Structures are given as structure tokens and as C-alpha cells.
Amino acid sequence: MTFTRKTFDPSATGPLTGIRVLDLSRLMAGNMLSLQLADFGADVIKIEAPAGDPLRDWKDDGHSLFWKTYGRNKRSVALNLRHAAAMEALWALVDGADVFIENYRPGTLEQMGLAPEALLARNPDLIIVRISGFGQTGPYAQFPGFGTIIEGMSGFADRTGFPDREPVLPPLALADMIAGIYGASATTMALYARQNGRARGQVIDLSLLEPMFSVLGPEAAIHAVTGKIKQRVGSASNTASPRNVYRCADGKYLALSGSTPAVARRIFEIIGRPDMNSDPRFATNSDRVKHRSLVDEAVGAWFAARDSVEALAIMRESGATVGPIYNIADAMADRHFGEREIIVDVEDAEFGTLPMHDIVPHMSATPGVWRRAAPDIGEHTREVLAEAGLDDAAIDGAMVP
Secondary structure, three states, X not given: OOOOEEOOOOOOOOOOOOOEEEEOOOOHHHHHHHHHHHHOXXXXXXXXXXXXXXXXXXXXXXXXXXXXXXXXXEEEEEOOOOOHHHHHHHHHHHHOXXXXXXXXXXXXXXXXXXXXXXXXXXXXXXXXXXXXXXXXXXXXXXXXXXXXXHHHHXXXXXXXXXXXXXXXXXXXXXXXXXXXXXXXXXXXXXXXXXXXXXXXXXXXXXXXXXXXXXXXXXXXXXXXXXOOOOOOOOOOOOOOOOEEEEXXXXXXXXXXXXXXXXXXXXHHHHOOOHHHHXXXXXXXXXXXXXXXXXXXXXXXXXXXXXXXXXXXHHHHHOOOEEEEOOOHHHHHHOHXXXXXXXXXXXXXXXXXXXXXXXXXXXXXXXXXXXXXXXXXXXXXXXXXXXXXXXXXXXXXXXXXX
């Protein structure tokens, strides 16, 4: 599959052009947040320790591919904030910033002399995003809160996996990703409020826990009303049936969802079981969920008798909601991923081009922009500090490791 090639243009502008972001965060949530802003034109300046953001050390076969993806469209300034000259340089950057992102343990920013009150006194229009595992307040505020812990405590892991096995954590930084997207949304809302005179600067208290808990939907209400705790059901669903992953005769899997009555009835017709549409055990969605094992037995037998290509074609032609289970190689070979530019080839100094996800979402009038590759540690230190008004002597002092 050949993907659209994206060429960097440092002069390209997007809807957030003119917004300057100081990103002092490390690892995923903050980088995900600032990536959303950077992809749409914000000038995101990564403030890194001289050793760099630890995300750079998440390597595959020795390559920092996480950093290449989540560091794109950003500039890097390396400062050792233990030195007074570096702190003075940071304050100069604060003067011209619109957004300040950090993910230190609660209280650390205050110990550094960078409490929100001090930042807002210096720059009253600053939007300060404070990312932490459990929030800035509450009995767990001081606990370290990596995404793994949050995915467990939020209730997410308890709902993932099969009932006769252990809870399953996601194999990626899901809590961080969700928090980053929430954070980007909150930041743009704060910028909009500031622009329209509804507020000046403010503090966004962004935990990993609350966004992760929110994606569980109405489970708290369900428990309060029914007294029940939903159990793990593998790839099935507690709320819809038929819905599962089914194995075909060639060993490949297809995902099927009959979440609406019309689609469920259509599926029973396709598999040659129209009798199920008149059976009171399957009359409503609640009935089908209650008798989920019988539904899966009937649907699973149909898939097991056919190879995946045939089964997929029959289901799609009949209007069922179905799709293959892809690995990354399958996705990269699918022409829809290419034509929709879900994956694009981005110019890269090391590899020539490097495939990665395109800027999301597509916007007709103010699309995202490809301006620069992920920077080396401190690549833009002198450039950015000069823009902030520091002279050569002050810059040299701030750049001491």
C-alpha cells in the first residue's frame, strides 16, 4: 500500500496558529494533549531536561518511534530547571505563553516556585493544565498515578477480559490518551472563553482517573438502580446481542454487532435462523442479552462453517454490521486506510519516510498542518530563547546542562 506523503512546511498555518504552548510534561498524557494543539498550528515548545523526555526512551529495536509520532510539530528547548539561569529563561517564556502544561506530582510545581498563583501573577492570561493521576485534591492526590494504575482503579480493567480469567489491562497507554484528548478539548474551551472575554487565565485540573472513569458510561447509575455489578463477558456485550468476535473456518476472526432490532433480525435471517425472530427468548434486545449464549451458539456456528472472506461478503451484502479483526499489517494493507489518509507517509531524516496516523480529525476549512518532524533534545533552545528576548549571554547561561 502506498500512502499519501506529507511534506513538512514550517510556514504552514492552522486554526491555532498564534497560540504558544509550553509543555513541561513527560511521557504520554501531556504529549497527547500538546500533539492535538500542535497538529492544528499551535507553537508547542517542549521544555525538556537535558536528558530529554522519557518518552524518547520508549524504543522499538532501538528506534524512538513513539517520540517521532508524538513529538511531531513541536520545538524542543532543553533546560535544567535546577539552575537559576534556566528558571529565569523559563519565566521569560511564560511571559509570552498562552498555555502551560505540566504533569509533576501535585505540589512539585509549587516547590519549584511555579505555583499557579505565581504563574498567573506573571501572566494573567495563561491557561495552566495540571495533569496528574488522581487530581490536585483528594486523599489519593499524592499517590503516583501512571495509566496502568488508573485503568485498574477506574473499573475499566474489571470489565475487560473473560469471566473465568484475570482482568485485562489495555496493551497501550489508554488512560493517558483519553486524558490527553479531554485536556486538548478543555484547553481550547479555555482559550475560547478567554478570547470572548468570559475569563482570563485559569487552571485546568486534569486527572487520568476521571476521563477514564467517564468512558464507562452509566455503570454507576446501573449499579445504584439495579444493585448489580456488570461482569466480564470477553468480546460479548452486557448491553447488546448478537455482539461478539466469531472464528471462521480459515481461523480468522470477524467482529459482528446487532445493536439495533432491525440489524439483529437481519442477522438471524442471514444465518438461516428466521425462527429466532419469532422466538420470545430473542424478541427484544434485553431478551437476546439474557440468552446471549444461545445467540452466540447459533451465530458462531454459521461463521465456523465459512471462511472469513465469504462470511464477510455475505454479511456486508445483506446489510449486517460486521468487520474483520485486523492487526497493524492488515490495516496498512487496507485501501480504505490509504484513501482516507488514516495512515500517511511522513518525511523522516532516518528512514526517508515513516508511516504514522494522520492529523485527526479532518477539517474542511482549517485543516491540521505538518510543520516539522519531532525535534532532537534541545534542538530549538537558542532559537526559542532568542525569540523570548534573551541575549546571547543569558542564553548561554540557561543552556548549562
